[in-house]
Amino acid sequence: xxxxxxxxxxxxxxxxxxxxxxxxxxxxxxxxxxxxxxxxxxxxxxxxxxxxxxxxxxxxxxxxxxxxxxxxxxxxxxxxxxxxxxxxxxxxxxxxxxxxxxxxxxxxxxxxxxxxxxxxxxxxxxxxxxxxxxxxxxxxxxxxxxxxxxxxxxxxxxxxxxxxxxxxxxxxxxxxxxxxxxxxxxxxxxxxxxxxxxxxxxxxxxxxxxxxxxxxxx
Numbered sequence: 118x119x120x121x122x123x124x125x126x127x128x129x130x131x132x133x134x135x136x137x138x139x140x141x142x143x144x145x146x147x148x149x150x151x152x153x154x155x156x157x158x159x160x161x162x163x164x165x166x167x168x169x170x171x172x173x174x175x176x177x178x179x180x181x182x183x184x185x186x187x188x189x190x191x192x193x194x195x196x197x198x199x200x201x202x203x204x205x206x207x208x209x210x211x212x213x214x215x216x217x218x219x220x221x222x223x224x225x226x227x228x229x230x231x232x233x234x235x236x237x238x239x240x241x242x243x244x245x246x247x248x249x250x251x252x253x254x255x256x257x258x259x260x261x262x263x264x265x266x267x268x269x270x271x272x273x274x275x276x277x278x279x280x281x282x283x284x285x286x287x288x289x290x291x292x293x294x295x296x297x298x299x300x301x302x303x304x305x306x307x308x309x310x311x312x313x314x315x316x317x318x319x320x321x322x323x324x325x326x327x328x329x330x331x332x333x334x335x
């Protein structure tokens with residue numbers, strides 16, 4: 118085949134376990150461009166596919182922009198927190214949902230002759246790979262789940278988080294005393310009841326790195 122192609126994925130798991138990071142690493146190993154859309158932080162429908170020419174704010178979607186800028190027909194698109202996407206209404210009162218915009222792009226037959234609202238010509242979008250993330254299945258539309266492989270991911274264990282802290286600390290070049298201080302936190306009783314995540318451990322390493330760079334006081 119002319120490029121890598123796999124079934125759309127939805128990664129379901131707690132925040133901060135590395136779902137989006139995994140998707141970016143996958144794009145890196147496939148050597149394909151990537152674009153990320155936050156379903157909660159912007160009108161996701163218009164960010165994904167764009168808006169019709171003739172509107173005062175008309176623009177192509179992020180996916181089309183990535184294809185044209187990178188000159189690559191098979192980017193990897195990351196859609197974060199798809200279960201929280203809200204409905205969007207145009208100034209004329211028409212209703213737009215992320216699911217409605219997504220479904221034609223997830224079906225290879227319809228994606229192969231998808232018409233861009235902005236350019237108003239057909240494009241072959243069937244080589245796009247999709248990785249979506251969600252914190253839970255609650256709120257995930259059934260039509261979306263039926264067209265994707267939904268993977269339920271477990272929370273990371275303390276041992277896994279400790280291993281991440283150790284490898285990431287050494288990658289950053291943290292001094293051994295600073296790294297040892299971070300790793301000692303995982304031995305305390307307070308951590309056993311805390312819901313640590315990769316983000317929290319990364320912030321711990323940021324703090325240790327900053328303290329290690331301060332001048333020593335006599």
